Amino acid sequence: LQPLHATPGAGIVRVLTRDSCGLRATADITGYLAAQSARQCGPCRNGLPRLAETLGALAYDGRCEPREITRLAALVDGRGACHHPDGAARLVRSALTVFADDIPLHQRGTCCVAHETPGAWSLR
Numbered sequence: 383l384q385p386l387h388a389t390p391g392a393g394i395v396r397v398l399t400r401d402s403c404g405l406r407a408t409a410d411i412t413g414y415l416a417a418q419s420a421r422q423c424g425p426c427r428n429g430l431p432r433l434a435e436t437l438g439a440l441a442y443d444g445r446c447e448p449r450e451i452t453r454l455a456a457l458v459d460g461r462g463a464c465h466h467p468d469g470a471a472r473l474v475r476s477a478l479t480v481f482a483d484d485i486p487l488h489q490r491g492t493c494c495v496a497h498e499t500p501g502a503w504s505l506r
């Protein structure tokens with residue numbers, strides 16, 4: 383990843399196939415990250431579950447504005463006792479940029495990959 387000036391971020395690598403939706407995949411990963419913390423700090427107890435829920439609402443139901451997701455990511459960033467929430471926030475911000483063209487599709491109730499099966503996201 384170094385030649386691309388990229389890092390593994392939260393330490394998760396997920397390969398997107400041609401029939402994968404990047405927004406939904408990111409919502410799934412964010413839900414996983416929210417579920418894996420000890421929930422001892424505010425960002426993990428409240429922020430990450432809310433961030434995952436909000437991103438999932440956009441990715442799966444088209445019900446959320448990206449601005450709200452960005453706001454929640456900023457709220458958890460740098461506020462934990464470790465960098466777990468920071469990595470999740472970076473992942474989410476990156477996904478909103480990389481998959482920006484897909485967001486209007488989701489808001490109109492469709493998806494870049496209409497036939498994708500739901501992922502492992504489980505905080506809904």
Ligand code: SF4
Pocket residue numbers: 419420421422423425426427461462463464465466467
């Ligand atoms: S910020 Fe780190 S230490 Fe605090 S609850 Fe989250 S994972 Fe645990």
